[in-house]
Amino acid sequence: MASTTAQPMGNLPSGLGICTTLPDIFYLPELVFGGLVWILVASTHVSPPNPLGWVMFVSVFCFVLTFLWLVLFACGAHQNSSAWAAADFVYHFVAVVFYLSASVILAFITLLRKDLDPFKYYQIDIAAVVFSYVATLFYFIHTILSVVRWKSF
Template identity: 60%
Template sequence: MASTTSGDVLPTGGGIFTSIPDLFFIPEFVFGGLVWTLVASTHVSPDHPLGWVMFVTIFCFVFTTLWFFLFLCGANQSSIWPALDTFYHFLAVVFYLSASVVLAYITVLKGWGININLGGNPVSASINGELLRIYRLDIAAVVMSYVATLLYFLHAIFSAIRWKRA
């Protein structure tokens, strides 16, 4: 793995592809993007909890992309960056964990045939046809969301270890 023995605080350029925790950037893009795509491809209902899921996925995708390019361009050489890296990834973990729990809860309700679209009043419906397709997409989104949470958690832990070494 690449080290930062040349006086650099964090790796830059191609070095981010050979160092832990920066190797987690690409899987975070992939799984976070999959959650975003899967949730967006279904009917986002109920609006309020799934709106939070959409906010988290878009927020983390955009900020991880920004973070990745800052690292790639070498703009991360100040001594504050290891702490900022750790803080951002722990924030992403908290956001993704909350979104994953909400998404799993809504998916379980859909699986039971409970639809809460009508002003918060639960309505039972059989799950078939289009509802079954949406339910399956939601299951995939839940799995991808928990994988993204795990990746952000690992990135945060390894960033914290790197920060304490610096």
């Protein structure tokens, strides 16, 4: 007998269903890697402050909003509507654009500061760049799958 736990693509899950359905399964990796970017950038010397301020803004903004989005879906506040599916796509698309811009800036600043910072800070910055691109990838996959879900409504 086939299992009936899988939901059709057009339905928005709630409760623990967000831990087992696509694209919602990507919330946790987005939070983990976004949090790592936030921690790693905050743990090094922030110079120049302006571009790295953008990186911090993006990582904190996306972390907080992804957590709130996760809570809204877990509580079932979305009422399984097409508007929530569209909002999910729009938010994740904005997150992809923000994270991609922050990742490029972070990589560029890390490359510029290579010879000026101690090697320990350079290694931390490299880790932040890698985690930033991984977070961008997770947000991108979530965006693509959100579009598919939105179009299936």
